[in-house]
Amino acid sequence: MTQKKQYSAEFKFKVVLESYQRDTTIEEVCRRFGLASSVIHRWRKEFQEHGPAVFADKRDQEARRKTQGFAPGESPDELKHLIGELTVQNEILKKSRGLLDH
Known part of the structure; x- marks a missing residue:
């Protein structure tokens, strides 16, 4: 072999x-x-x-966002996450409001 x-x-x-x-x-x-x-x-x-x-880019995520010109909480990934959270909260509010109207 x-x-x-x-x-x-x-x-x-x-x-x-x-x-x-x-x-x-x-x-x-x-x-x-x-x-x-x-x-x-x-x-x-x-x-x-x-x-x-x-x-x-081997820098940490925060350093990368700074070099790309994004303020804390404003990078595209962070904004997508925030939009997702707000969408869920909005749906919850709509459903709870619908229950109160009946």
């Missing part, structure tokens, strides 16, 4: 970056690092799917 090779994240990153170089081909990268093209394609796919997370 053959044992599956384990590669470090740094090694995978280096291979993927090399594979994106304009002056090289996937086949050249395969030969240089001794890898199958399917492995490099899989790593490239993972890189494309998860790469944007590197640039995600």
Whole structure:
């Protein structure tokens, strides 16, 4: 039974970056690092799917809202939450008022 090779994240990153170089081909990268093209394609796919997370805003929610110019309690998410609460309260009031009118 053959044992599956384990590669470090740094090694995978280096291979993927090399594979994106304009002056090289996937086949050249395969030969240089001794890898199958399917492995490099899989790593490239993972890189494309998860790469944007590197640039995600890692600040806390309050700091993010401040940098976007929202005052406390005014971000779109907070306003949606408030609208939901008010809608529920409004429905409760309508129902209780309807009971009192009869």
